[in-house]
Amino acid sequence: MTNNAQRPFGRLLTAMVTPFAADGSVDVDGAARLAAYLVDEQRNDALVVNGTTGESPTTTDAEKEAVIRAVVEAVGDRAQIVAGVGTFSTHHTVELARTAEKAGAHGLLVVSPYYNKPPQAGLVKHFLAVADAVDLPVLLYDIPHRTGVAISTDTMVTLAGHPRIVGVKDAKGDLAAASWVKRRAEFAYYSGDDAATLPLLAIGGVGVVGTSTHFTGVGTKDMIEAYERGDVAEAQRLHLALLPLYTGIFRTQGTILVKAGLTARGLPAGPVRPPLVDATEAELAQLRIDCADAGLPL
Numbered sequence: 001m002t003n004n005a006q007r008p009f010g011r012l013l014t015a016m017v018t019p020f021a022a023d024g025s026v027d028v029d030g031a032a033r034l035a036a037y038l039v040d041e042q043r044n045d046a047l048v049v050n051g052t053t054g055e056s057p058t059t060t061d062a063e064k065e066a067v068i069r070a071v072v073e074a075v076g077d078r079a080q081i082v083a084g085v086g087t088f089s090t091h092h093t094v095e096l097a098r099t100a101e102k103a104g105a106h107g108l109l110v111v112s113p114y115y116n117k118p119p120q121a122g123l124v125k126h127f128l129a130v131a132d133a134v135d136l137p138v139l140l141y142d143i144p145h146r147t148g149v150a151i152s153t154d155t156m157v158t159l160a161g162h163p164r165i166v167g168v169k170d171a172k173g174d175l176a177a178a179s180w181v182k183r184r185a186e187f188a189y190y191s192g193d194d195a196a197t198l199p200l201l202a203i204g205g206v207g208v209v210g211t212s213t214h215f216t217g218v219g220t221k222d223m224i225e226a227y228e229r230g231d232v233a234e235a236q237r238l239h240l241a242l243l244p245l246y247t248g249i250f251r252t253q254g255t256i257l258v259k260a261g262l263t264a265r266g267l268p269a270g271p272v273r274p275p276l277v278d279a280t281e282a283e284l285a286q287l288r289i290d291c292a293d294a295g296l297p298l
Contacts, residue, residue: 008137008166008188009080009107010045011207011228012221014038014214015053017258018067020270026063030268032074037267039079042217045207047071048109050100051084052146053211053255058273061096065103072104086111086141090126094133101134108134109169109209111141117148120155131164138164139209143171143192153180160185169209170200179203194220194246198239201227212249214258215296216242241295248290252283260284261291264298 016038019030031049038044049071050056050064059067064083072081083100085108087093097108110130112123131138140159144150150172151159159165160181167188170178173196178189182204189205191197194216197208201224213220223238249257255272260279262269264287271278279287291298 006186006188007206009082009139009190009207011224012042012044012213012217013046013048013082013190013207013209014042014044014217015048015051015084015209015211016071017214017255017262017269018050018054018059018063019268020273022270024271024273026059026066027268027270028066028070030270031067032070034262034268035071035075035079038214038217039075042213042215043221044079044213044217046080046082046106047075048082048084048209051109051141051209052111053258054084055255055273055276056084058276061099064096065099068100068103068105076104076106080106082107082109082139084109084111084141085130086113088113088116090129093126093130097130097134097136101136105136107137107139107166109139109141111143112147112149112151114147120152123149123151123155124158127159127165128162131162134164136164137166138162139166139188139190140168141171141192142168145171153177153184156181156187157185160187167206170205175199175203178205194249195243198223198227198235201235211254211258212242212245215249215261215291216245216294219294219296244290244293245296246294248287248294251286251290252279257283257287261287261298264288 019027083105085096171192227235259269
């Protein structure tokens with residue numbers, strides 16, 4: 001079974017939304033309360049803040065720092081806080097990484113530079129620059145359907161040789177590619193797709209960075225632990241039970257439905273920022289159906 005050294009951020013991580021006040025400003029106190037709910041009630045080992053689910057494209061650098069500080073103060077004694085710092089600029093990413101380190105983050109999530117589509121040599125240079133700039137463990141984020149470029153197997157193996165690049169949030173959907181990396185390097189694979197968590201565990205994955213885990217955290221943690229103790233039937237049962245929400249949370253952009261669901265439960269969330277739009281009544285009604293189908297009614 002996987003040991004703790006191979007599971008640098010635990011088993012269960014949630015890519016936390018950033019709560020906003022009614023006027024659209026960051027709700028720092030709400031972020032602290034939401035973090036406590038995710039750690040104490042949903043059993044998260046770590047939280048990712050300022051990721052895409054946290055609306056990082058529309059939050060300022062100062063807002064990002066404020067969220068890190070609030071969440072570290074709220075739950076940093078009992079969960080690791082991983083700060084999303086990736087941008088399409090290496091210089092800006094390094095700046096955000098250094099700020100996150102000073103703000104108390106325990107690790108960094110660094111997405112591939114998006115839109116400018118650098119070649120693999122550019123990806124290597126980018127990720128190494130970030131890892132060399134800080135003393136924190138770095139989790140890569142491979143999500144080519146958003147960034148426009150995949151991290152190749154050879155590039156992943158090269159990056160795995162850096163002592164502070166410890167793993168990847170894998171949303172590529174290519175189990176064979178992940179398997180080849182696992183064959184060639186010691187690297188922690190976290191699923192970046194909630195519904196792919198169990199299949200990824202089967203080839204050596206260690207956990208998930210989830211979105212639906214704002215609601216499915218307890219069951220997802222149970223699923224991972226069941227698989228690790230060899231109870232594959234129970235892991236499969238939980239996977240199938242939670243599947244309506246693993247997939248349903250993405251009927252539209254995930255942040256939109258997470259915030260709608262949190263609001264329905266009376267938890268801090270608030271509106272989304274443009275260009276995102278808040279969930280419609282029909283979308284909220286469907287989310288209620290998906291939650292009920294997963295045994296987790298809103």
